[in-house]
Structure formats: structure tokens, C-alpha cells
Amino acid sequence: MTNDPRVQELITLKTIAEKLNQSNDLTTMLDTVLEKLLDVTGLTTGWIFLSDGTSDYEFAADRRLPPALLHQDKQPMRCGTCWCLDRFWDGRLKNAVNILNCKRLDDAEANRLGDTCGITHHATVPLRAGSRNFGVLNVAAPGKEHFAGEELALLQAVAFQIGGAVERMRLHALEQRRAELFTKLGEFSRALSVVVSGGVAPGQLVDRAVELIGEHFDWPAAGMIEFLGDDIVLRTVHVGGRTDTPFIQLPMTDIDMCNRAAPKICFQEIKSKPAEWLLNRPELRTVLPPLRSATAAVVTLGSGAAAGLLFVGHSNKTHKLKRIDEEVLEAIAEHVAVALESARLEENRRELARMEERNRLARDLHDSVSQMLFSLxxxxxxVESLLSSEQLDSARSAVKDMQSLSKSALKEMRALIMQLRPAGLEAGLVQALQQYGRKLELDLAVHKSGIRELPHAVEEALWRIGQEALNNVSKHAGTAKAEVSLILGGSEIILRVADKGRGIRNRGTSNGLGSIGLSTMRERCEALGGTFTLASAIGHGTTVEAAIPLPSVTERGEEP
Structure with missing residues (x-):
């Protein structure tokens, strides 16, 4: 083999390049390349610190350290700072430096931690790719206090290769992390949609959202901060696989720029330095671990108001959160904001439905019971005047009319009470509708297929729809005969109420199947993701059908 230094340099660079291309694991790559570098250069010791240019670093790789630096699992290399890192952080380390007296070796020798094997100095080379800095490479040998220019040039070339490989691997890891996080984001979104469809209150939705973050993502800590009057409140945290609601209140005055009129400004202040803010709150140390890194995202509602602040954090300094974590958390915050808006709209919708129900009952009372009582x-x-004039036959006839009116009023009142309270559902939906039909003096033919336990919300919605449909048969169909069919499938349930009466001449009237009755049944059905249809022909009757999807659960032998 030739002893030409230039040929040796090319061989070294070729060998290093081959090793760099053989692994996509950063730790393995650094260990292998460091070993090969020492072999081809004849040096004995080397180590690598990785750092993003801040006052923090990772002791990433080492080969053949002297016993003094191996003390207590290499503690001298993991703690404190040194001259080479100080120069790297303050921007003075631009190229390979010849020679730095090693502070870590000096300290180890002063503290008598072990043999330094005659190593006192080392060359320091910055690891970078383009304008990005990744750390420093240090190499040394016993008694060596000087590196020639050719040696430094070779180390500089190797450092550039290592820096390029570090950047490539980090970009590869970042893309893998991005794909992983966005896959989990999709799963989180679907799970959150299921929670929203269950009709939970906004507060419970926040707690469940934080719990879902903990279940679907690998962030060790997650939580939600909310505003509550003059305080900010740590409402929910998920740490160590457990979700708690500590409800810790913190005065807003403790945070610069806090403004009750603009809470988003306050949250942005927390968001700018979430790790420092969360660590500096003594009240939070009982529920949160010490966080080395954290990121946060404001949950902004459609009105522009800030509902809260989602945060996630890591306590391990080797797993710092990246920009991609912040991007995904911001997407999560948007999903939570939409879910909160949906929950609030659902609350409003239910309140409007309750108001509409009260108005309908008031109207029915006025149109039926109230008028009957007035007639009574x-x-x-x-009758009083007839008795005073001794017109007994006419008085007896009027009393019979009073009895008939009171009987009709009682029947109407019982029907309205049944609509207010779904009694009888414990015996099953079909039997409840049969019983209700008998109260309305209807002749019902009942058909049912499939056996399965129904979700409470579905059962009550079908009960109300069936009530309304049977009421309309009783009042408007002109027939006492009707058919009720309940069909249970694997993914949906269908309720069908049909009659052979006079049919609907004008669906826009207020005859019960008009704008109010029809819209009420349709809203109940569509609120559960179902479809509502009405078919009617003059002289041929009317059919009302509600189809509601069902969750996939194990069928049970209970009558619906």
C-alpha cells in the first residue's frame, strides 16, 4: 500500500463515506464512524457531542476513553460544560482547532477520578452541514499536543461528512415522525368525532380530548389550560397513562401581557415559553413532571375567543419536541376547537328543541284540552240556569255533554303526559308503542324483526317519533287502523308507522304532519345521523319511516 499522504487521505475519506452510508441509525453510525476514524488515523481516543447551538448537549458517541473519563458511567462527559462547547455555542469554533487543553481531563485529574493515560489535549472540529451546526468532534492521543495542517484538514473533511450524514438522518427521522404523528392525528380525530356524536358537555369533551391525546400520542405529558373568570385554570392533565382533573387556579396577573379583554394574548404569552412557564409554577409541580421541553397551541373558537391552551411536554432531554410536534398539536387544537363548537351548537340545538317541544305542548293544550275545559x-x-228554570231534560242532556267533554279532555291530557315522560320503555319500545296506541284507541298491527339492545338516545328518539306518528294517525288519518314495524339490522334500526287513511292533502298545514310535527320528527332522527322519510297519497294513507344507524356491538337476547 502506498504511503502517499494524499492517497491515505482519500482512502480515509472513502472508508468513512462507506460507513456513513451503511446505517440509518444515528447512534450506530456515530459509533462506527468514530471507531473507523481512530483506526485509519492512528489516534487512540475520540468522542462526539451533539448540540443544536443552545446551552444543552448530548454525549452521543465515544471510543477508547481513558479510565478517568469512564468514572461512574462516564459522568465527567455527561455533566457540566467545557471550553470546546463554550466556543461552539458562542460562535468562535468555525473550523478544526489545534489544540485545546481538555477541561474535562483537567477536572478528572484534579478530582483523582482515574488514569488519563497521558492525554491532556485534543483537537476539536465543528460538525455542520451548510449553515446548520450539529455539535463537535474531539480526537486525541497520549502525549499528542499538536496536529499538522494536513491532519486538521482531514478531520475537517470527515466532520463535514459526518455533519451531512447527521442532517440526512435527522431529516429521515423527521419525515418518519411526521408520517407517524399525522397517522395518529387521523386516529385521534376519528375518536374525538365519536365522543362528540355521543352528545357530551363541553367540559367533559375537554377532559376526554386530553385523555385521547395521551392514548394516541407518545408525549409523556399533556394538558389543557382554561380561563375561568379572573383566573387561568389547569383543568386536565394526562401523565403516566393517567388522566386527572386537578382544576388548579392561577391568577392571570402572574403572566405578563395578560388582559381579560384579550385572553388570546395571555395564552400566546404562555405559548411562547411553555416549558419555562410550566416549570416555574410551584402549584403545578404536584401534577406535572419536570419538563425539559414543551410546546403549546391555543384553542381558538370560531368567534375568535380563546377557549384554552393545549400543551404537551417531554421530561427527557434527548427527546426534545420538534417543530413537527408543534404543527400536529396546532392541528389537534383546531380539531378540539371544532369539537367544542359542535358541542355548544348541540347544546343550543337541544335547548331550541326543548323550547319547541314546550311550545308544541302549549299549542296542543290550547287546541284541545283548553278548549274542552272552556266548553265544559x-x-x-x-246547566245551572236550566236547573234554576226546572228544565230537567235539557239539564240531563247538558250533563251528558259535560261527561263526554271531560272524558275527551282527560284522554288528551293523558296523551300529552305520555309525551312528556317516556314511561313504559323499560318493557321495550314495541310494547311501549302498543300501549300508547291502545290509549289512543288505535287498532295496531305490529311487526318486528331482529333482537338487540338499543342505545338510550336511539330508543328515546324512536319512542318520540312513534308517539308523534301515532298521534297524527289518531287525529288526522280518519282511520283507527295502523301498522307499526321495527326492523333491526346489523348497522341500523328502522321504525315505520303506516296507515290506510285519507292521506295528507297539504303538508304545509299545521295538521300535525305539517311544518311543526314533521320537522320535529325529522330533527330527532337526523340528530342521531339518521334519515327520515314521509310518503303520502290522497285516499291511500301515509307512511312515516325513520332509519337510524347503530354502533357495531354484540347482539343480545333482549327485546328492544
Whole structure:
């Protein structure tokens, strides 16, 4: 083999390049390349610190350290700072430096930690690719206090190769992390949609959202900060696989720029330095571990108001959160904001439905029971005058009218009470509708297929829809005969109420199947993701059908 230094340099660079291309694991690559570098250069010791240019670093690789630096699992290399890192951080380390007296070796020798094997100095080379800095490479040998220019040039070339490989591997890891996080984001979004469809309150939704973050992502800590009057509140945290609601209140005055009129500004202040803020709050140390890195995202509602601040954090300094973590958390915050808006809209919708129900009952009371009671009152006055004039036959006839009116009023009142309270559902939906039909004096033919336990919300919605449909048969169909069919499939349930009556001449009227009755049944059905249809023909009757999807669960032998 030739002894030409230039040929040796090319061989060294070729060998290093081959090793760099053989692994996609950063730790393995650094260990292998460091070993090969020492072999081809004849040096005995080397180590690598990785750092993003801040005052923190990772002791990433080492080969053949002297016993003094191996003390207590290499503690001298993992703690404190040194001259080479100080120069790297303050921007003075631009190229390979010849020679730095090693502070870590000096300290180890002063503290009598072990043999330094005659090593006192080392060459220091910055690891970088383009304008990005990744750390420093140090190499040394016993008694060596000087590196020639050719040696430094070779070390500089190797450092450039290592820096390029570090950047390539980090970009590869970043893309893998991005793909992984966005896959989990999709799973989180689907799980959150299921929670929203269950109709939970906004507060419970926040707690469940934080729990889902902990279940779907690998961040060790997650939580939600909310505003509550004059305080900010740590509402929910997920740490160590457990979700808690500590509800710790912190005064807003403790944070610069806090403004009750602009809470988003306050949250942005927390968001700018979430790790420092969370660590500096003594009240939070009982529920959160010491966080080395954290990121946060404001949950902004459609109105522009800040509902809260989601945060996630890591306690391990070797797993610092990256920009991609922040991007995904911001996407999570948007999903949570949409879910909160949906929950609030659902609350409003339910309140409007309750108001509409009260209005409908008031209207029915006025149209039926109230008018009957008024007629009963007027008839009673007539009976009084007839008795005073001794017109007994006419009085007896009026009393019979009063009995008929009171019976009809009682029937109407019982029907309205049944609509207010879904009694009888414990016996099953079909039997409840049969019983309700008998109260309305209807002749029902009932058909059912499939056996399965129904979710409470689905059962009550179908009960209300069936009530409304049977009421309309009783009042408007002109027939006492009707058919009720309940069909249970694997993925949906269908309720069908049909009659052979007069049919609907004008669906826009207020005859019960008009704008109010029809819209009420349709809203109940569509609120659960179902479809509502109505078919009617003059002289051929009316059919009402509600189809509601069901969750995939194990069928049970209970009558619905």
C-alpha cells in the first residue's frame, strides 16, 4: 500500500463515506464512524457531542476513553460544560482547532477520578452541514499536543461528512415522525368525532380530548389550560397513562401581557415559553413532571375567543419536541376547537328543541284540552240556569255533554303526559308503542324483526317519533287502523308507522304532519345521523319511516 499522504487521505475519506452510508441509525453510525476514524488515523481516543447551538448537549458517541473519563458511567462527559462547547455555542469554533487543553481531563485529574493515560489535549472540529451546526468532534492521543495542517484538514473533511450524514438522518427521522404523528392525528380525530356524536358537555369533551391525546400520542405529558373568570385554570392533565382533573387556579396577573379583554394574548404569552412557564409554577409541580421541553397551541373558537391552551411536554432531554410536534398539536387544537363548537351548537340545538317541544305542548293544550275545559265551563253555567228554570231534560242532556267533554279532555291530557315522560320503555319500545296506541284507541298491527339492545338516545328518539306518528294517525288519518314495524339490522334500526287513511292533502298545514310535527320528527332522527322519510297519497294513507344507524356491538337476547 502506498504511503502517499494524499492517497491515505482519500482512502480515509472513502472508508468513512462507506460507513456513513451503511446505517440509518444515528447512534450506530456515530459509533462506527468514530471507531473507523481512530483506526485509519492512528489516534487512540475520540468522542462526539451533539448540540443544536443552545446551552444543552448530548454525549452521543465515544471510543477508547481513558479510565478517568469512564468514572461512574462516564459522568465527567455527561455533566457540566467545557471550553470546546463554550466556543461552539458562542460562535468562535468555525473550523478544526489545534489544540485545546481538555477541561474535562483537567477536572478528572484534579478530582483523582482515574488514569488519563497521558492525554491532556485534543483537537476539536465543528460538525455542520451548510449553515446548520450539529455539535463537535474531539480526537486525541497520549502525549499528542499538536496536529499538522494536513491532519486538521482531514478531520475537517470527515466532520463535514459526518455533519451531512447527521442532517440526512435527522431529516429521515423527521419525515418518519411526521408520517407517524399525522397517522395518529387521523386516529385521534376519528375518536374525538365519536365522543362528540355521543352528545357530551363541553367540559367533559375537554377532559376526554386530553385523555385521547395521551392514548394516541407518545408525549409523556399533556394538558389543557382554561380561563375561568379572573383566573387561568389547569383543568386536565394526562401523565403516566393517567388522566386527572386537578382544576388548579392561577391568577392571570402572574403572566405578563395578560388582559381579560384579550385572553388570546395571555395564552400566546404562555405559548411562547411553555416549558419555562410550566416549570416555574410551584402549584403545578404536584401534577406535572419536570419538563425539559414543551410546546403549546391555543384553542381558538370560531368567534375568535380563546377557549384554552393545549400543551404537551417531554421530561427527557434527548427527546426534545420538534417543530413537527408543534404543527400536529396546532392541528389537534383546531380539531378540539371544532369539537367544542359542535358541542355548544348541540347544546343550543337541544335547548331550541326543548323550547319547541314546550311550545308544541302549549299549542296542543290550547287546541284541545283548553278548549274542552272552556266548553265544559260554559256548559256547566248552562246547566245551572236550566236547573234554576226546572228544565230537567235539557239539564240531563247538558250533563251528558259535560261527561263526554271531560272524558275527551282527560284522554288528551293523558296523551300529552305520555309525551312528556317516556314511561313504559323499560318493557321495550314495541310494547311501549302498543300501549300508547291502545290509549289512543288505535287498532295496531305490529311487526318486528331482529333482537338487540338499543342505545338510550336511539330508543328515546324512536319512542318520540312513534308517539308523534301515532298521534297524527289518531287525529288526522280518519282511520283507527295502523301498522307499526321495527326492523333491526346489523348497522341500523328502522321504525315505520303506516296507515290506510285519507292521506295528507297539504303538508304545509299545521295538521300535525305539517311544518311543526314533521320537522320535529325529522330533527330527532337526523340528530342521531339518521334519515327520515314521509310518503303520502290522497285516499291511500301515509307512511312515516325513520332509519337510524347503530354502533357495531354484540347482539343480545333482549327485546328492544
Amino acid at each position: 265551563s260554559m256548559t256547566a253555567k248552562g
